[in-house]
Amino acid sequence: MVHEGQLKNTEPDIGVNMGDDELIYLPDIEEYDMDALMGDEDQLNTDQAIFCEEHNLDKVSSSKRPKRFTVQQLQQLESSFQKCSHPDDEMRQELAAKVGISARQVKFWFQNRRSQIKVRSCGTENNKYRRQNAELLATNMELKEQLKGMTCSRCDAPTIMQKWQLMDENAKLREMYSLASAELTKLMQEANLPPSVILEDMALVTSMNPLSSNASSSRSTINQDELLSYVECAIKEFEMLVRDGTPLWLPTIGGDVLNSKEYACQRFPRLHGTIRPEGFVVEATRDTAIVKGSAPDIVDILTDVPRWYKAFPCIVAALRAYHVIFSGPFASGNVLIQELLQINVDLSVESPRPPLRNMKFLRITKQNANGDFVVVDVSINDVQGIHEQQGSQHKHTMLPSGCLIKDKGDGYCQVTWIVHAEYEEASVPPLFRQFYQSGLAFGASRWLASLQRHCEYMVVKHSIQVPTGCVSGSGVLTLSALGRWNLLELAQRMMAIFYKTTSGLPTVEPGNIVTRWGRGCMGTTGEMLEPAVRMVLGNYFGAMDGQPSPLQVLSATTTVWLPGTPPESVFNYLCNGQRRGEWDAFVCAGAVQELSSVATCPHLHGNAVSVLCPNVTNAANNAMLFLQQTSIDVSRALVVYSVVEETMLRSVLDVSDDTSNLVLLPSGFAILPDGHGRAHHAAASNSSSALAGLNGTAGCLLTAAYQVPVPFNNLRHPDVQETYENAGKRICHAIKKIMDAVGAPIVVPI
Template identity: 45%
Template sequence: MEEENASPGQPLNNNNDDDEQDDLGVPTGNDDAAYLSWNEEVEFELYYLLGGDEDNVNSNEANDDEGNRSDAESGRQSKRTKRFNVEQLAVLEAKFKACPHPDTDERRELGMRIGLEERQLKDCGDENKDMFQENATLWAENKKLRRQLLQPSCIRCRGSIALPTQATPEKTRLLVQNSRLKDEILCAKAYLNKHIVCGADQPPPSAQATLVSHAERAMKEFVMLATASEPMWLSTDSGGGDGEALNHEAYIVKTFPGLLGLCPRGFVEEATRDMEMIKGTAMDLVTMFTDVRYWSEMFPGIVASVSSSNVISTGSLCLRDGLIQLMNVDLWVQSPCLLTRRIKFLRFSKMMASGKWAVVDVSVDGIHGAEQTGCRLLPSGCLLQDVEGSGYCKVTWIVHAEYDEATVPPLFRPLLQSGQALGASRWLRSLLRQCEYMAVLRSSHVESSSSSSDISTLGRRGILELGHRMTASFYAAVSGPIVVPSSNTVHEWRDSTGTGAERIEASVRMATWNCADIVPGLEPAVTVVSATTTVWLPDTPPQRVFEYLSDLQRRAEWDAHVNGGAVEGLGSVATSTYSYGNAVSVLRPTTTSADKDGRSSNSMLILQETSIDASCSLVVYSFVEESLMRGIMDGGDSSAVFLLPSGFAILPDGRGKAHHNAANKTSGTPNPSNSSSNSGGSLLTVAYQAFAREAFDAAGQRICRAIKMIKAAVGASDIIPA
């Protein structure tokens, strides 16, 4: 994973406590540390950018040139050098290109914007114009002389001479001057590419102009989509009755042939819109979305990695108005059966009015040789509007994507097409849940349950940070591609248990890896076995599965580690003030027995995080030595604790409403193949990780046993392996 995502358990803001922070826990616009690296100033000589004579010719050539130049030419070269920073040069270049002769008011306004006097701007524009005119005159004169010299004539008869003539001193001087002019242009271009283009991977300036135009066209289409109503958008029952789906016919009529052209063969469309109220301001959210580190940490269950983020246009650096970034991003869904979705896109941030912003994403597939990927984003993003006096921001989110359906297994296609995997509702619910989590983490007083008397105030914050790191590691184990050294292995393990209607089949991805590859310096360097699988539970709502797995009194039914006994809670910290069931807890098995190494089972405590919303539910846990956990509960450091998380990710199957109360279970035997059923099913991903004292068979059988117990407890009619 890239550097931006390398420390998921660390706070989003490492500034001192005196620094200003917003409701989301990110630095405000007044915090200089919050600016990106592209905000740093670099000074350079404008004169040398255009090419100084003394840098490109030797002294003899310079003397010859001086003998042939007029006094006016010498006077122009003696002008005083002016110094500009990168932002000033960019603004000046854009302004004089659009308007070569700005009037007094325009110069005064431009000077106030970039910190220069009107006289400096006038001198700069006049000097720039003079230099270009002089350069054009020299080129024209040189071209005329070259044409005459290349076609010599007889002085007496003025007729053409076929025989070549010997080079004259004047021709030699012109050739030298021509070579120097070419060198000056090459030097200027090289300097521009080095100091104005942000990053070695950036496209050339000509391509940048195309990308800026592409982003501006995407902004217009996005605003149209964000503010349109029926028939452009139609309500849908997907995702618990909220959200809207795009009317494809109305969209085609409005936008044909489209910004990216026709949909590629074999691709399908996913287009959803949703709205939510988020605590904070529009500027808070824009600051977070334009800093890739904060952005990826706010969506750990969706954003796998951000491999690059280059700046195409800086816009207004202070407000991020007009900022255009080129990004390479991998998105994932919590299942080992789905490939990560790789997208290369532009992110354009624009202030529409006071307290109103738009952040738009659009793919660059096919632009200036960009490769065609398996997924492309049509204008997508969010419209942010402050609700005056409430402290909240109204967020309208749109995801409009086209992806290669052949890359998605048939069992998961309804989930992707409904938008419940990577659609608008998924992004908004994840944002809302993470904002609540971070608000609790960064508050001066962390709320706890009535059973948290064993956890100190500092300990509650340490428990939250440890739970955040554990869940991020779980996402990587379940969703991430297995990239291991050649000494490690990846296998597929298949088995079945039971007979008839009780038969359970599973295809489990098995991987072994060395702890030292993940945690350098960890002693002893032991091997870990990681087993993951996904099954479909038709007509079994995700909420019903979540309630069973988070019930401490029934944990012994599926968790062999608790030795058939109950589990008691030592304390928990709620991660949401609105949603019941979102918490990080410390648990202890009540039974006592010894494992094969002679350790007592009650010497280990269980750290567990549970979270639920309409898009995804999680039950993630890891065993921790009691002495270490007690120290964290008392306020000790949690960064040195090694976690090996196991657990469950529960997704809606996309075939019906995501939420369905357990009391509303339909009677009769449901048909698993009937996708029109009103009660949605669940896609259950199970992950089990342990030190490799167990064989593959033992790990696989442990997963099969857990799935079998879940099926019986929630009344699932069938279990279908992915």
């Protein structure tokens, strides 16, 4: 049953703006009156997905209708809107409690109210240009009538003078058309209106000139039926992929891989209207795992885009834009869709070498009759009308991918994840191509492992009691519930900064300095290693809420390939506190003592957040501690740490509920399997089996990062030059010590 306050149309007019502007979907009404959207009384755009979760759609009576707001509620909402039209989460919570509705309802009421003001503000301008378009049309018709009498009686053709006059008039009309089109487009963007709202106005202009009409048609929005047909096919193909086993999927130790020949016989031609571009390769993987959390919890993570972005910081490097195209149960053919989103993101791996992978896709959410949830992602650049404009520019295409979520009870669910994509192989550096082709870069196993790690981390963070065995060490630093929360909050922020530091492009503000140190060359255990190190000199970007910071930071990052060296060998060496001084100059060839530790994944050893104390330190570095997080799963291993002042850290962990004032400059290592040996997926009790390869050919890609504050943002300053040189030498020294410790036969700088 469609809510009265929403569009009263069983097939809403869905216009899709494929740019980055916010989408607003309006009915085809003359004056863009928002009251028509909100009903006779101010009506709320309630979240149909939650409505369906609380009430089975098959059991809801068609006579039930949502309650409208009372006059007092509307007055309170309007009063708050006049004070602040963009409330934050805390303000929405307070207002919801005051008014007596949910925070989500407050959110959508404010969205509708802002849209109403925007649409009304541009209504006058739209009407003015509508009249101008009509006048232009009338002038054009007048000229056509005059043209009939301006012909030569002998040859029935215009004279030279008449031709010049017509050309002059046409030039003036084209100029007027360009100005009117630019103004209409500007108004549309300022009001966040979809192009479909002003198609009638554009028709008046383009009808004057066939060439203009052809140009306009190439920019028109996707037809509603075209979009829904595409979405329905994407869902059906994903369900075919997630349902069928052999021979469509071929089992391997590292998860299932797609049988391309069998898939070609079963795929939906609607989703493959064009031949795969030359030089593109396919990555298609499937994996299944048990995840901590209920099915609705996992769906909420995936459909709340900002939350999804924060849940996968190691994969999603940047969230460029997202729009809610439709929210609420909507029937498209035989498919009942809960939500339709448009998302534009950059994906990354923990290395500065591979470029970011930009993906612009639709995310469709639906619930099956048996209660299972399906979340499907599919690129939008293959929709007819968009592929012609953007297909040649895209180096990555996402075919129907996503996950099937089945609730298993007792706070767990089974998630089957599928990644099916095409990408331009030339966009990947040669030494990373096996890593990408194996599916370890952006495949199903990596997404699933990241989801498991995030869910377990949040369970530990929100638990009331510290799990048995999670606090260890000498007892010098005992964690309370607040201390554990703050410790994990600090570690979470530290890891987010580390991922930004090691991403494919410098994630710093424009204008900062990016350069390289050293030369790439072959290195062995007996040779000096000089890999190319990316140096980024800029502002500290680890401050909370994106606030600018006067602190200048140098970030040095490099990646080397250790063929034949298992990732777990490097991880175990880096986690050995007794040998820390071999590669970490801060501890002066000494060891480190663990003061406290919280296990973030109790069933898998090696995943923890710890506070470490050097046994021996430099005099200048006295009273300093390490905040360190170690993590290992089937997709990669991490050892990340930040040096913090002991008094500051103790203060934050003991009494403070605000961790944003603590500056974190994370350094550390990301250890990725090189793809030459697929990883085992069996959960293990120790880290040594988490990344074991099929055979001795499996190696790893080691990324080392180091950050240090600098006094000046000037490359020519002697102190900065010295810091550059020391940072490069420090990274090379650490890699050399790792090579010697694990017996790496050869190291290839990338």
